[in-house]
Amino acid sequence: MSKTSVPIPSGSVSEGVPAWLSVDAAAWAGARPGSWARPFWPVLALLATVVAAIAVEPVPVCSEAVPCGPDWIGMVQMGLAVGLLYWYARLPELTLVAVPVLAVIVAWEELLSAGWASRAANLAVIAALGFGWAAAWTRLGARQRQRRLIEGTARAEQRRVELAGPLKRGAILIAAGLVLCAVAVGAIVLGLRAVHVYEGQAARATRTEGEVTGRTDMSLRVRTDDGRRITVDALFPEDYSLGTTVAVLEDEGWRRLAAEPYDAFVWQLLALAGGLPGLSLLTTGLLARRRAAALHHGPVPALGVLERLDHEGRTWAYAADDAAGSTPLFACTCVPVLPDADADPDEELGAEIDDMGDIDDIDDVPITRTRLREAVMLGVPYEGAELAFITSGADGTPEVTRTIGPVRMPRPGEGPAGDISADSTGPTPSPAH
Structure with missing residues (x-):
């Protein structure tokens, strides 16, 4: 790997792992x-x-x-x-x-x-x-x-990811998605029930015809055939011209236009408001869980790469021989895999960003956080993938990180946020392997 990057400590899992060189990375990006x-x-x-x-x-x-x-x-x-x-x-x-x-x-x-x-x-x-x-x-x-x-x-290089604790990836998204989908199903059931109640009442009602004599924004004034003058609610009063004949359903104070049965619009709107985000969250959570499970439970491809953090806390990956860090391959958000099985990934991410200080003040960000580091990438990178990395921690010991969000491919010319260059990466330690 590059001699201008922070190496992984000697004797770590990086030994024997093939490097992801620029020629192979270019073929991957071209796909x-x-x-x-x-x-x-x-x-x-x-x-x-x-x-x-x-x-x-x-x-x-x-x-x-x-x-x-x-x-x-x-x-x-x-x-x-x-x-x-x-x-x-x-x-x-x-x-x-x-x-x-x-x-x-x-x-x-x-x-x-x-x-x-x-x-x-x-x-x-x-x-x-x-x-x-x-x-x-x-x-x-x-x-x-x-x-x-x-x-x-x-090739045949496969490694296991040592992730502490049970698999939690996607659990919150799945739970939230199920709750919202349940709200949507409940809204549909209640809407259908309201329609059924209306149909029963309409079947018992008396049908009366009358002439439209006036209208407002929400009702019609009707003179019935027996000489009564009544007011009936209307969803679309503009559809009824003065002088036209309409049919009205009446049943003990209940009155409705025959042309305008019960409108379940509110229930339908609630079903959409719950169903669309619910289905999206549920699908996202299930996909994230499936991808994380493949990373969590079995051996996965391992390749040597270079990585660095930008000033917004994102991890950018480079080919192993891209010593200048000039061509980022993909970006993702990662957190360290902590031994505490009950650690909250959101708390881990918050602690990680807090350690970096104020991202608007670049001078306060430790140089070691934005410097190119050797890493072993575990998993297959693609849009939306889940990965793990073995790299050098702040104290010089191996550190395992994992993605807490999907992998994103940069657009042409896009790169890490902040003024990060190969010349500003600070002194270079001697390679350990």
């Missing part, structure tokens, strides 16, 4: 998906086409023949469209499932009965969904290619 598959483009395409489809879609008019009841399929359609704006960027695994479901709903609900303008706009939505699905598939395929390259570079 990343093309710029067209970046989440920005599928998000932009979906957002633009959905807005266009909403703009040209005819506004339905409430009538007794086509009452404005609760639209549960529309709720699912809107929820998936909103969710995909986030899942494209963070959860391509969930994207592969959600996109076909939404495309089928759009094709079934919007294409069969719409006008030519609305049909064209919804075909554009389906095309945007197909583009997003292809981008997500490409990103996941790139991860598999990067895995094969790492395994080929590491």
Whole structure:
């Protein structure tokens, strides 16, 4: 490894581990998906086409023949469209499932009965969904290619990660996701129950016809056929012109327009507010737990790399022969693996950043925290991966760190925050091996 970096102490696990050289790292970086598959483009395409489809879609008019009841399929359609704006960027695994479901709903609900303008706009939505699905598939395929390259570079070298305590990664996300999903399911159940209660009351009610004589922002004034003048609530009073005839359902003080049955919009909104973040948190937690379990329980590929911390507490990894630290390969947030099994990862991260002092005052950050250090990378790096590193601690002894967040790939030209250069890394100790 580089002679200008802090070495791992002699006799550590680094002995016998193959180095991840620049030529292999370049091949790994070249396996990343093309710029067209970046989440920005599928998000932009979906957002633009959905807005266009909403703009040209005819506004339905409430009538007794086509009452404005609760639209549960529309709720699912809107929820998936909103969710995909986030899942494209963070959860391509969930994207592969959600996109076909939404495309089928759009094709079934919007294409069969719409006008030519609305049909064209919804075909554009389906095309945007197909583009997003292809981008997500490409990103996941790139991860598999990067895995094969790492395994080929590491050859038969496999090491175990000595992580103290039980596996806790993702537990909080899974718990929070389950709670929010339960809220969403409860909202749907209560909404369906309210619809059922309404239908029972409507079946017992007396149907009365009358002429609309006036209207406000939230009600209609109606003169019934028997000469009574009544006021009935209306969700869309603008749909009823003065002089038109409407049907009113009445039952012992309960009064409702026949064209406007019970609207479960509030329950649907609560279901979306709980279901979308709940599903995202649950999926993120399960993926993080699965990846951490692979790192926790079995031997994983091991490669020698260089790493450094930036002034924001992130770890940046470099090829083992990139002595100048000029080409960062990926970034992640890591914390030391402490012997205390009950340690809270968030407390560990907070303590790690606190030890660095005020990140806005670069002069106060210890040089050893931002200096290139030799390390052994355990695991396969790719977008969203879980890794562990064996490196030199502040006291010169081997230190094991693990990721507490997903691995992120830098964009071209992106690097560690702060003024960190090879010339400012301080005095170089003699290599220990």
